[in-house]
Amino acid sequence: MALLSLFRFMRACCLAGLVGLAVFIAGAAPALAAFVLPPLPYPAEALAPSIDATTMTIHHDRHHGAYVANLNARIADHPELEQLSLEDLQGRISRYPAAVRNNGGGHYNHSLFWRVMAPPGQGGTPSPQLQAAITAAFDSPEALQQRFAQAAADRFGSGWAWLIRRPDGSLAITSTANQDNPLMDLPGIERGVPLLGLDVWEHAYYLDYQNRRPDYIAAWWSLVNWNEVNRRFAEGLDASGASKS
Amino acid sequence: MAHQLPELPYGLDALEPHISRQTLEFHHGKHHAAYVTNLNKLIEGGDLEAKSLEEVILAVAGDATKAGVFNNAAQVWNHSFYWQCIKPGGGGAPSGALADKIAADFGSFEAFSEQFKTAGATQFGSGWAWLVLDGGTLKITKTANADLPLAHGQKALLTMDVWEHAYYLDYQNRRPDYMTTYLDKLVNWDFVAANLAAA
Numbered sequence: 001m002a003l004l005s006l007f008r009f010m011r012a013c014c015l016a017g018l019v020g021l022a023v024f025i026a027g028a029a030p031a032l033a034a035f036v037l038p039p040l041p042y043p044a045e046a047l048a049p050s051i052d053a054t055t056m057t058i059h060h061d062r063h064h065g066a067y068v069a070n071l072n073a074r075i076a077d078h079p080e081l082e083q084l085s086l087e088d089l090q091g092r093i094s095r096y097p098a099a100v101r102n103n104g105g106g107h108y109n110h111s112l113f114w115r116v117m118a119p120p121g122q123g124g125t126p127s128p129q130l131q132a133a134i135t136a137a138f139d140s141p142e143a144l145q146q147r148f149a150q151a152a153a154d155r156f157g158s159g160w161a162w163l164i165r166r167p168d169g170s171l172a173i174t175s176t177a178n179q180d181n182p183l184m185d186l187p188g189i190e191r192g193v194p195l196l197g198l199d200v201w202e203h204a205y206y207l208d209y210q211n212r213r214p215d216y217i218a219a220w221w222s223l224v225n226w227n228e229v230n231r232r233f234a235e236g237l238d239a240s241g242a243s244k245s
Numbered sequence: 246m247a248h249q250l251p252e253l254p255y256g257l258d259a260l261e262p263h264i265s266r267q268t269l270e271f272h273h274g275k276h277h278a279a280y281v282t283n284l285n286k287l288i289e290g291g292d293l294e295a296k297s298l299e300e301v302i303l304a305v306a307g308d309a310t311k312a313g314v315f316n317n318a319a320q321v322w323n324h325s326f327y328w329q330c331i332k333p334g335g336g337g338a339p340s341g342a343l344a345d346k347i348a349a350d351f352g353s354f355e356a357f358s359e360q361f362k363t364a365g366a367t368q369f370g371s372g373w374a375w376l377v378l379d380g381g382t383l384k385i386t387k388t389a390n391a392d393l394p395l396a397h398g399q400k401a402l403l404t405m406d407v408w409e410h411a412y413y414l415d416y417q418n419r420r421p422d423y424m425t426t427y428l429d430k431l432v433n434w435d436f437v438a439a440n441l442a443a444a
Contacts, residue, residue: 058417058418062417063418102369156312156391157370157371157372157408158370158371158409159370177370178370179370202408202409202410202413203409203417206410206413206414207413207414207417210271210275210410210414211275211279
């Protein structure tokens with residue numbers, strides 16, 4: 001009994017110390033951990049050969065990591081960002097300067113991108129409900145793929161192609177420049193909940209495909225994580241999987 | 246007369262190790278070549294076919310219905326200009342009238358360099374950083390995607406391509422390293438000085 005009590009006492013002290021340390025760190029530098037780079041949901045090499053490990057590592061650690069760091073660096077000027085979810089930020093992005101738009105969009109878009117991909121053979125298939133919506137909007141899954149690929153190929157410069165659910169529940173394909181996305185309250189953007197997003201910045205594919213963006217788009221389709229698309233479609237919620245502290 | 250892909254003014258290996266042969270093979274042989282091919286297809290048989298490249302650009306600039314022509318024509322122009330802005334053994338500081346003009350308009354060459362690199366670093370997404378002559382004054386600008394000084398009434402003197410395809414095989418995400426190398430090792434100041442003298 002005495003040993004057990006001593007153990008409990010020590011564990012309590014230890015936990016209290018950890019909590020105290022965490023409070024101290026958070027209090028000392030609240031901005032540093034406001035937005036967090038989510039880990040890849042699979043190993044960096046899991047999407048090969050369509051996307052190799054080097055591309056995934058640089059893309060996630062360096063590019064996405066920089067968007068998170070640069071977004072957090074804006075909190076000093078916009079302290080209310082700490083109270084906003086990443087999703088809510090997108091819907092009021094017009095109130096903010098370009099640095100918040102670009103880095104906030106970059107953080108949201110990449111957080112979604114990792115989750116709407118899965119290792120080959122693990123992405124499942126569209127649910128019956130999603131299939132019905134695809135048929136209603138595009139006539140067939142093949143037409144969806146063809147139109148999505150066209151949107152991705154036609155995006156001149158850097159940007160994204162999207163499958164969205166419009167406010168009326170119907171599906172649509174759209175595309176945005178740079179790190180904008182369909183949640184943003186900006187002119188020229190067709191708004192809706194992103195179900196599927198494809199990064200066509202050259203950094204997403206240049207080490208693997210160089211100038212051959214259409215080859216990247218075609219290979220990428222086999223990586224789509226339909227389980228995640230189904231979930232996003234069914235929930236009607238915007239859950240990118242990205243988190244704050 | 247269809248628009249032609251100009252030859253590089255140096256060998257594919259000539260800019261090593263700062264810009265690799267592989268990068269030039271894709272950048273010139275694929276990207277630049279595709280803009281030429283696409284432009285020729287888009288204007289074939291139309292009113293624009295007989296016009297010079299500059300005339301095509303000015304004719305369609307600002308016309309959203311001609312964005313495809315503008316993007317390809319401007320990218321043909323931008324890349325032909327870019328190849329001449331760099332050379333083996335380039336970089337460093339300019340001399341003569343160009344150096345005097347830079348000192349007069351920017352305060353110092355160092356101030357110019359910092360502003361030029363800032364323009365390149367802050368061109369979010371794809372685009373270009375420029376040294377231009379605008380109403381007799383040197384200025385630094387940046388443009389998105391295919392946009393260029395000609396469409397804004399400015400005379401281009403120097404450009405740096407900051408599309409990721411310009412540097413990704415050699416520098417990946419490290420755009421600042423590419424920009425520093427561009428200024429320290431690659432800029433063809435003789436070309437820039439000739440552009441200023443001809444303005």
